[in-house]
Amino acid sequence: xxxxxxxxxxxxxPFTQQDDIGIGDDSAILTPxxxxxxxxxxxxxxxxxxxxxxxxxxxxxxKSVAVNLSDIAAMGAKPHxxxxxxxxxxxDHDWLQGFSQGLFDxxxxxxxxxxxxxxxxxxxxTITVTAxxxxxxxxxxxxxxxxxxxxxxxxxxxxxxxxxxxHLGGALQSRLDYPTPRCELGQTLKGLASSMIxxxxxxxxxxxxxxxxxxxxxKIFLDQLPLDPAVQALxxxxxxxxxxxxxxxxxxxxxxxxxNYEKLLQQQLNVKITMIGLITQTTDLIFEHDGQNxxxxxxxxxxxx
Ligand code: ADP
Ligand code: MG
Numbered sequence: 001x002x003x004x005x006x007x008x009x010x011x012x013x014p015f016t017q018q019d020d021i022g023i024g025d026d027s028a029i030l031t032p033x034x035x036x037x038x039x040x041x042x043x044x045x046x047x048x049x050x051x052x053x054x055x056x057x058x059x060x061x062x063k064s065v066a067v068n069l070s071d072i073a074a075m076g077a078k079p080h081x082x083x084x085x086x087x088x089x090x091x092d093h094d095w096l097q098g099f100s101q102g103l104f105d106x107x108x109x110x111x112x113x114x115x116x117x118x119x120x121x122x123x124x125x126t127i128t129v130t131a132x133x134x135x136x137x138x139x140x141x142x143x144x145x146x147x148x149x150x151x152x153x154x155x156x157x158x159x160x161x162x163x164x165x166x167h168l169g170g171a172l173q174s175r176l177d178y179p180t181p182r183c184e185l186g187q188t189l190k191g192l193a194s195s196m197i198x199x200x201x202x203x204x205x206x207x208x209x210x211x212x213x214x215x216x217x218x219k220i221f222l223d224q225l226p227l228d229p230a231v232q233a234l235x236x237x238x239x240x241x242x243x244x245x246x247x248x249x250x251x252x253x254x255x256x257x258x259x260n261y262e263k264l265l266q267q268q269l270n271v272k273i274t275m276i277g278l279i280t281q282t283t284d285l286i287f288e289h290d291g292q293n294x295x296x297x298x299x300x301x302x303x304x305x
Contacts, residue, residue: 002091003119010100011084015113022081028115030081036134041071047125051177052168057095059177060127061102066179067200068131069110070250073186074198076141077133079110084117085128110183135190141254145194146214150255152277155182158203159231159239162246172228179250184270189254192264196254204244204298207253208285214255220244220277222289222296236289237296245298255279 007023015022021029032038045064047053055063065082072079084103088096107114112131161179164172182198189196195214199206204220211218222236225243232239256264261275280286287296 006091006096006119007117010096011114011117013104013114015115017113022113022115023117028081028083030115030132033134035137037137037140039072039075039077039133039135039140040130041068042128042130043067043071044126044128052165055177056102057098058102058105061099061104062106062178063102064127064129065103065106065112065131066181067250068129069106069112069181069183070179070198070200070252072131072133073181073183074141074196074252075133075135076139076186076190076193076196077135078187079112079131079133079183081113081115081132082107083130083132084114085120085130086117087120087122087124087126089121089123089125110181139190141186141189141193141196143195143197143210143213146210146216146255146279147194147257148216148279148281150194150257150279151261151275152207152218152220152253152255152279153261153273153275154199154203154226154251154253155185155271155273156180156249156251157226157228157231157272158199158244158249158251159225159242159246160228161248161250162202162242163228163231165248167230170230172230176248179248180271181250182252182271185252185273188264188267188269189252189256192260193254193256194260196252199249199251199253201247202245202298203249203253204285210253210255211283211285214279215283217280217283218277218285219280220285220287222287222294224274224276226272226274226276240296241298244296
């Protein structure tokens with residue numbers, strides 16, 4: 001009984017798309033637009049592992065949607081809807097109120113509907129969101145398309161969220177708690193970027209996924225990394241650790257030919273982008289500082305490590 005009243009009280013909103021069905025039946029039903037492909041991803045947040053236990057319920061709600069929309073954005077797709085699988089240790093109405101508000105705030109910001117889910121009890125607070133989006137057939141931007149000579153470009157700033165985690169209560173905590181999925185930029189890059197990934201585990205580790213999938217290497221210009229002034233003020237090794245290995249930024253990292261980069265710069269973008277390196281033929285990742293090769297020690301986040 002409690003399960004149904006939670007769904008009804010906190011998660012049911014009218015879903016008004018002709019012939020489609022949202023919450024309330026055994027499954028949701030969607031009608032995909034013609035000539036588009038469905039893009040789907042899922043991400044789990046575990047309390048104490050993916051966010052500090054004291055994180056506000058509103059932030060947890062926002063972030064559980066945002067991290068998924070970031071994966072949709074990283075394919076160049078337009079987000080459409082989400083499903084929510086919620087495992088709660090107990091029924092805490094204040095928490096549910098804040099969580100659902102944060103979740104719907106993020107949904108509303110990006111034009112996404114909650115169309116279903118599951119609600120269960122378990123010892124640990126665990127939130128799994130599945131996001132669905134659409135993209136014109138064949139237009140998705142994969143990790144495997146980077147080519148030697150492409151520019152490497154990143155949106156926003158990197159290292160903010162990791163710095164925010166180390167300095168809870170400081171100005172950058174909001175970048176940890178309220179990541180902004182780069183949905184508009186991702187869609188703008190359709191037909192322009194050659195490969196793309198979202199930065200969730202640290203820029204170096206995530207870029208490495210592109211390099212492996214594309215069988216290429218990269219040179220990163222350390223002095224061009226877009227950093228917050230608070231991070232920029234740190235000694236080099238420390239700031240590069242935040243920028244290259246800090247997780248949870250949810251910025252987009254993409255590769256693009258120099259010609260397409262020029263075209264991109266003609267467009268009105270709602271987020272800063274910065275060229276930080278070049279794709280190279282040899283399959284290694286090297287760093288340059290002051291015009292010289294400069295090895296950096298760092299490690300990105302890994303589960304089970
Ligand atoms: P079933 O028993 O058939 O699995 P449920 O009782 O779990 O169905 O869910 C009833 C309806 O509520 C379904 O449409 C389901 O998608 C939706 N739902 C359940 N939990 C959530 C949730 N946390 N958020 C959104 N929708 C939910
Ligand atoms: Mg169920």
